Amino acid sequence: MLNRYPLWKYLLILIVIVIGLIYALPNLFPEDPAIQISSSRSDASLDERRLDDLENELRNADIDISSIETNGGSVLVRLANAGDQIQARDIADELLDDEYVVALNQAESTPDWLESLGASPMNLGLDLRGGVHFLLEVDMDAAVTQRLEVNASAMRELLRDERIRYRDTEIEDRSVSLVFAGAEDRDEARQLIRREFDEFDFSTDEEGRAARLTMTLTDQSVEEIQDYAIEQNLTTLRNRVNELGVAEPLVQRQGPNRIVVELPGVQDTAAAKRIVGATANLEFRLEARPDTPDSETESFSFRNQEGRSADLARDVIITGDNVSNANRSFGENGRPQVNIDLDGTGGTLMNRATRSNIGRNMAVLFIEHNSEVRTVMEDGEEVEVRENTTDRSIISLATIQSALGNSFRITGLESSTEAEELALLLRSGSLAAPIYFAQERTIGPSLGAENIERGVMSVQIGLLLVVLFMLVRYKVFGVIANLALGVNLALLVAAMSILGATLTLPGIAGIVLTLGMAVDANVLIFERIREEFRNGMSAQQAISAGYERAFTSIVDANLTTLLVAVILFSIGTGPVKGFAVTLSLGILTSMFTALLVSRAMVNLSHGSKPLKKLWI
Structure with a gap:
């Protein structure tokens, strides 16, 4: 028979529809x-x-x-x-x-029987659920300076190991300068450093009897440092957001030095800003000996003890980058502390430094970068100027009793909350460069609810207009098209729920567009059936020819649109990606319902009847 499916195909279509309806149901139960x-x-x-x-x-x-x-x-x-x-x-x-x-x-308010099947509602985006939007700016100059400080520390250790004497170290812009007593020591140091640090250009200068060696980062090295800073910060911010437990967060790069963070459902903006924007890091340093030259020491105050300070060696043993895990706990006296586990490199460096310095004090230096925007007058106009500051303070100074390894603890913290946040920051990783808030936007849950209400209304109005058009234009076949359209909408919602896609306002626009495209396929088929019937074919032959000859046009049109949606997803940002995902899934479900579901219903209603007239 022309318009008959084998039983297995009817059963397959029915199974797909039932599964789609089950996994779309959780969206009827709002959170x-x-x-x-x-x-x-x-x-x-x-x-x-x-x-x-x-x-x-x-x-x-x-x-x-x-x-x-x-x-x-x-x-x-x-x-x-x-x-x-x-x-x-x-x-x-x-x-x-x-x-x-x-x-x-x-x-979630999904019934237990649906949860047992793994069914859950779609995730809602920032514009529907409410939440916070941060635009963060990465301080690229600070990233370069931090790398230079690490390199300078490694250079000093290298020179000490080789017993090459130097007087002073200076870091300025993209350069590190070392001053030596004479040209002989400088030239020997230059050969030694060049073997270990190939990212610098070297130059020399005479300063009376002294000799200066200046090492400047190459342009390629600066670009690599800045790219690493962005990528490392992206990783760290994603880890921090995961610690917050936010569903479907967005953390992505924007331009050369900016990062966008969107946290749907977060209403406590202050807490989110404190965790996401925290730029804290740790450095572990030895306390300076009394005979240490002033050029090799730095003085820092204690974080929670006003008026107390200590002199620390400039060389850093390890930083927060070497922390593999950190958890808050409480000591014997009930005071909060942070238990720290180091990675292999960090454990080796810590053991080497403490093994030869038993009885000497070691400090934990807390480093925090802050930013303040001030309004100043320039040429008679008010201009906003950002001032970036870095605060360094000691949170712990303890005597090394024995050689430390991969695990130890930090004490001296004021509160349980401070210990928890410090552990979170260390656990999620430190920032490769300071970040500052360039923009902050909050969308309240009431506005998100209004967006959902209007979005649902737009889908309802669009669906109603399409249904009326199809009923007036195609009569009985219009009823079949409308049933297929309802199945299409259910399958689209089910697919987004199963895949964990996030629904946004542009995504709702994609759903409305999908409804129109789904009807477009039915229009092509039904108009082709009309044409073939008018040209003298029998009713059954016209139905078969209509579906078969419209197949190529439908596939071509949908594949080109799908290609555009894939391109939008690959190069677009958040809202554009949301639209592209909905549109792509809608194209696939539309082709399924137009070519298979509606054909199955036509076969069941018309395939076994001797038709002389078509109500189309």
């Missing part, structure tokens, strides 16, 4: 605003009395609670209104002690 209360220590749990006190405090503050769920040591409090989240968190923070961490959350 609930909630606060998550979890223990900061494994041995602490929220007892029934504290839980009752918390519930009473929330209800006394007129906060509508949907439900309270307990899962092990964690408690999830579901709220009726998103606007109550921050107030509920503040109340929980005041009521509970430092043993508990209270965080904002979005709790």
